[in-house]
Amino acid sequence: MSLANLTPSPGFEDWLPVEYKDLVNEGPYFREKKPKVSDMGKFKEILEEHPMCAGCAMTLFIRLTFIGLPNPEHSIIVGTAGCGRLAISQASIPFIYGNYGDTNAVASGLKHGLDIRFPNQPKDVLVMAGDGGLIDIGFQQLMHSWFRKEKFTTIMLDNEVYGNTGGQESGMTQHGKILKMAPRGKTGDKIDALGLAKVAGVDYIARIAPTNPSRVARTVRRAVLVAREIGSAYIQAYTSCNIEYAIPTPEVMQDAFDVEKERYGFEEIISDRAKEYLKEIEKKDKKK
Ligand SMILES: Cc1ncc(C[n+]2csc(CCOP(=O)(O)OP(=O)(O)O)c2C)c(N)n1
Ligand code: SF4
Numbered sequence: 001m002s003l004a005n006l007t008p009s010p011g012f013e014d015w016l017p018v019e020y021k022d023l024v025n026e027g028p029y030f031r032e033k034k035p036k037v038s039d040m041g042k043f044k045e046i047l048e049e050h051p052m053c054a055g056c057a058m059t060l061f062i063r064l065t066f067i068g069l070p071n072p073e074h075s076i077i078v079g080t081a082g083c084g085r086l087a088i089s090q091a092s093i094p095f096i097y098g099n100y101g102d103t104n105a106v107a108s109g110l111k112h113g114l115d116i117r118f119p120n121q122p123k124d125v126l127v128m129a130g131d132g133g134l135i136d137i138g139f140q141q142l143m144h145s146w147f148r149k150e151k152f153t154t155i156m157l158d159n160e161v162y163g164n165t166g167g168q169e170s171g172m173t174q175h176g177k178i179l180k181m182a183p184r185g186k187t188g189d190k191i192d193a194l195g196l197a198k199v200a201g202v203d204y205i206a207r208i209a210p211t212n213p214s215r216v217a218r219t220v221r222r223a224v225l226v227a228r229e230i231g232s233a234y235i236q237a238y239t240s241c242n243i244e245y246a247i248p249t250p251e252v253m254q255d256a257f258d259v260e261k262e263r264y265g266f267e268e269i270i271s272d273r274a275k276e277y278l279k280e281i282e283k284k285d286k287k288k
Contacts (some may be wrong), residue, residue, distance in 0.1 A: 006092070019044070023092060028066075029073045037067055037213040046072055050087035055249035057256055058157050058239035061210045062087050065128070065155065068220030069093075075124040075224075076114075078107045080138075082130035083164045083241075084157045101137035103127045104145035107152045124224050125152035131172035132162045135191050139171075146200035146232050153223045153233040156193065159241035167244040179244060193236055198269055203231035205269040209238040209260040211253070219268070225281055226274045238264045 006024050008016055022044040028035050035043045046066040052059045062084060069075050075093055079085040081100040089095045098106040107127045114123040127134075134142050134156050142154065160177070162168040167180035171191040178185045197205045204226035206219045216237075223233035240247055240255050247255050260266070270278070 019048070027092075028069075034070075035067065037064065037217050040067070040213070046093055047087060047091035050090050052083055052086050053243055055242055055252045056083070056239075057210055057242070057252050058084055058159060059087050061157065061216060061237050061239045062091075062128070064210060064213050064216040065126075065220050066091060066093065068217030068224075069124065069126075070221050070224055071122070071124055074121060075126065076110065078103050078110065078125065078127045078129075080129050080133045081164065082133050082157070082162075083159070084128055084130060084239075088128055098127075098129075100133055102141060103129050103133060103138055104141040104150070104154065107154075108145050108148070108150045111150060111152050122228050124228060126224065126227075127152065127154045128157060129155075130163070130170075131156055131158045131160060132168075132170040135171040135193055143196065143200060146197060146202050146234070149201065149203075149231040151227050151229075151231060153220075153227045153235065155220075155223075155235045155237060157239045158236055159239050159244070160190070161241050161244045163241040163244055193234075194267070194269065197232075197234045201231070201271075202234050203227075203271040203274040204233040205236075205267075206234070207236045207238075207264060207267045209256045209264045209266070211256050211260050212266075215266065222268075222278055226270075226277065230271070230274045230277055 027044040047063050050059055072093055077088055077093055078096045078098050079088045080098045080103050104127055107125050111125045158172050160173045161179055162170055169179055169182035169186045173186045175189045176185045194205055194207055204223050208216060208219055210216055219235060223235050227233040238259055240252060242249060242252050
């Protein structure tokens with residue numbers, strides 16, 4: 001979506017809601033200098049309202065993702081069934097609803113189509129889906145998109161449960177966890193999705209919890225830039241489900257800090273060619 005698409009025709013402006021006008025005038029589209037996380041609250045965000053549970057960490061992570069996009073006006077998100085799409089689909093960025101499990105195949109086709117249709121304008125494709133949608137039902141397509149080195153970013157919203165359907169265990173649930181619909185406790189281990197990404201040759205891999213907003217935005221930016229030029233990118237984000245894990249809303253952030261410290265520390269695994277590329281870009285950014 002370009003700013004030109006969003007800008008209202010003359011005379012029509014008076015009839016539009018103030019939020020819409022704010023987005024066109026103050027939002028992060030086409031600004032010479034992108035707004036920073038520390039400016040949140042001072043500019044119109046791409047996502048502001050959503051119907052997800054109060055205090056859900058996933059929505060915080062999604063908001064930060066949108067701020068981190070290097071080129072929101074030329075980004076497209078592919079999502080699917082699961083909690084995250086409730087917010088992602090409310091954002092003013094094109095959203096494609098893939099069938100559950102199909103996201104990475106849809107994104108592969110979409111990315112190739114966009115490259116043909118817009119040879120002179122890079123379009124950033126991102127998959128944002130839950131752990132169930134990616135590591136269980138979408139596993140085959142996830143892995144094959146990585147093996148094919150498809151140039152898009154996959155973000156796993158890892159709440160370690162099927163949140164949207166009431167608490168079934170997923171491949172990313174920890175061993176032994178008792179959930180509403182896993183009353184005997186999970187028997188298998190949490191799948192090492194980072195390890196799988198590494199084996200598949202993904203060029204940019206990161207594990208992150210939403211404890212440091214600027215780091216989330218920077219990680220998203222790095223992933224998208226690598227996917228634009230080099231190869232696949234994967235971000236695995238701890239985005240707790242306060243409902244299924246019975247985390248009181250005021251303690252959601254404390255839980256994120258605790259889990260980060262225990263087992264979800266920030267980690268980046270970057271291929272040599274992606275490192276070189278990021279070094280160049282970040283050098284140019286600093287000069288600017
Ligand atoms: C093919 C298919 N199977 C099952 C479902 C039902 N379904 C909808 S959301 C969901 C679970 C979502 O869990 P996850 O992907 O982890 O996302 P979360 O809701 O936890 O964010 C399931 C099984 C579906 N929509 N389509
Ligand atoms: S069910 Fe869990 S993951 Fe889904 S919106 Fe509610 S708190 Fe967030």
